[in-house]
Amino acid sequence: MNRMVHSDVLDRAFSALADSTRRDILRRLGEGPATVSELADPAGITVTGMAKHVKVLEDAGLVVTAKVGRTRECRLGTERLDDAMAWISFYQRLWERRLDGLDAYFTLQKGKTS
Structure with a gap:
């Protein structure tokens, strides 16, 4: 991977992980997929606010989303986390x-003084 591209990937991943709400989202998605609404309710955030957090995680490759009916389902995306790890x-x-x-x-120095 090109060094500049790799740096950009890591920058986005670490920037996304810098926010505690986004880390909580990843922790929750570790239990299984969830809709944006299901993520927003326990966090006390509006669906619109949660969608913005999810978008940052998605742009970083940490989350993948798919339209399911009238909702957007979120899942962990491991590729970028693998890069960070x-x-x-x-x-x-x-x-x-x-x-x-x-x-x-x-240890060597200690042995010389003993």
């Missing part, structure tokens, strides 16, 4: 290696 995992491994190296250094 890959990015996080890369940096997690990087920092673990650095911390392991630091631990080895201090």
Whole structure:
């Protein structure tokens, strides 16, 4: 994937995840599909307001929607979350290696002073 495109994908995913209401939507959709109305009611948000949150998640590839009769059904879309997880995992491994190296250094230093 082109670096610029990949960066844009991650920017949209992390920007969408920065909002607690949108994280709650993803948590709810982890239990199964829901309509925009079903998402709006427990959140105390208007259907129009919820639709805007869903649109941000959809644009980020975190949610997919489909028109079902007169309602819009929402489901988790895993592709972009996979991109974000890959990015996080890369940096997690990087920092673990650095911390392991630091631990080895201090262990060596401790052994020299004993």
